[in-house]
Amino acid sequence: MSAARPSGDDRLVRAYVVTSGRWSPSRNTLDHITLISLTASAAHLRHTHLNPEQRSILAALAGGAQSVAELAALLSLPVSVARILLADLLESGHIITQQRITQTATPDRTLLEAVLAGLQQL
Amino acid sequence: MPGFNNSDTPVLRGDERTVKILICGHLGAGKTTLVNTLSQIAPVSTEEVMTSASTAVDRLDLPHKRTTTVAMDFGRLSLTDDLVLYLFGAPGQERFFPILRDLATGALGALVLVDTRRLADTYPILQLVEDLDLAYTVAINTFDGAPDHPDGRLREVMDLAPDTPLVKCDAREWAGSRDALIALVRHLLTRTPEPAR
Numbered sequence: 001m002s003a004a005r006p007s008g009d010d011r012l013v014r015a016y017v018v019t020s021g022r023w024s025p026s027r028n029t030l031d032h033i034t035l036i037s038l039t040a041s042a043a044h045l046r047h048t049h050l051n052p053e054q055r056s057i058l059a060a061l062a063g064g065a066q067s068v069a070e071l072a073a074l075l076s077l078p079v080s081v082a083r084i085l086l087a088d089l090l091e092s093g094h095i096i097t098q099q100r101i102t103q104t105a106t107p108d109r110t111l112l113e114a115v116l117a118g119l120q121q122l
Numbered sequence: 123m124p125g126f127n128n129s130d131t132p133v134l135r136g137d138e139r140t141v142k143i144l145i146c147g148h149l150g151a152g153k154t155t156l157v158n159t160l161s162q163i164a165p166v167s168t169e170e171v172m173t174s175a176s177t178a179v180d181r182l183d184l185p186h187k188r189t190t191t192v193a194m195d196f197g198r199l200s201l202t203d204d205l206v207l208y209l210f211g212a213p214g215q216e217r218f219f220p221i222l223r224d225l226a227t228g229a230l231g232a233l234v235l236v237d238t239r240r241l242a243d244t245y246p247i248l249q250l251v252e253d254l255d256l257a258y259t260v261a262i263n264t265f266d267g268a269p270d271h272p273d274g275r276l277r278e279v280m281d282l283a284p285d286t287p288l289v290k291c292d293a294r295e296w297a298g299s300r301d302a303l304i305a306l307v308r309h310l311l312t313r314t315p316e317p318a319r
Binding site for chain 1: 196227
C-alpha cells in the first residue's frame with residue numbers, strides 16, 4: 001500500500017473529484033467480489049480521456065483479473081468510488097466482468113457444496 | 123497449506139465464481155488475525171465511506187462531519203481452479219450498519235469470533251448479524267489465558283439458538299481457522315433445502 005496517504009478529509013475530497021462529483025455509479029451491478037478484467041481491445045482504446053486513477057486500474061489489471069475490493073485497496077480509494085470509476089471503464093469498453101451477479105436470497109446448494117469441498121481439500 | 127505466500131498467490135482469469143463470507147466480532151476478537159491466517163494474498167484493507175446516514179450518531183463529537191470512513195480487512199482464497207472465496211473482516215459497530223448491509227448482500231454467511239473475556243461485547247454483534255439476515259456460526263477464539271467455559275454455559279450466556287454451531291479455534295492457526303469456516307459452510311448447507319426434483 002502507498003506509504004504516504006493524505007489525511008481523511010483531503011482524501012475524500014480527492015476521491016469524489018476523480019468521479020467528477022458523482023456519488024453513484026452509472027450501473028449498479030458491481031459487488032465487492034465482482035471480478036474485473038481487461039478487454040481484448042483495451043490496449044487499442046484511447047487512454048487520453050482517462051484520469052490517473054482509471055489508468056492505475058488498467059495497469060493493475062495487466063497482471064490478471066482483480067475483484068472490485070482489491071482494486072479499491074490497490075488504489076487506496078473507497079469501494080464506492082472505485083465502483084464509479086469501474087462503471088465508466090465498463091462503458092468505455094476497457095474492462096469487462098464475466099460474472100453473473102449472484103444476489104439471490106437463498107444460497108445455491110451446489111455452490112455451497114463446492115465451497116465445502118474446496119475448503120476441505122485445501 | 124500455510125497462509126499468505128507471495129510466490130503462490132494465484133492469478134485470476136476473471137471468469138471464476140466468487141463467494142464471500144463475513145468475519146464478524148467485537149473489537150479485538152481476532153477478525154484481522156483470522157483473515158490474515160487464511161488469506162493467500164497479502165493482507166489488504168479497503169475503506170468505505172458513510173455519508174449523511176450516520177450524522178445522527180456522529181453529531182455528538184463533530185457537528186459538521188457528514189462522512190465517516192471505516193476500514194475493512196479482507197483476504198482471498200482460491201478454493202479450486204474455478205472458485206474463489208473472499209473473507210471480509212466486518213466492523214462490528216452498529217453505526218456502520220449501512221456499509222455492512224452492502225457487504226452482506228450476496229454473502230454466504232458469517233463467522234462470529236468471540237473472546238470469552240468479553241462475552242458481553244458479543245451481544246450487539248450477534249444482533250447485528252441477525253439484523254443482516256446472515257446465517258452464522260460462533261467461533262471462540264482461544265486466546266492464551268482466556269477462560270475456557272463449558273459449551274452449554276457459553277450458549278446460555280450468548281443465548282444461541284440450538285442449531286447455531288459453536289466451535290473453538292485459534293485465529294493464528296491455519297487448520298483450526300479453516301475448520302471454523304468448514305463448520306459454518308456445513309451449517310449453511312443444513313439450512314439450504316435440497317432442490318425439488
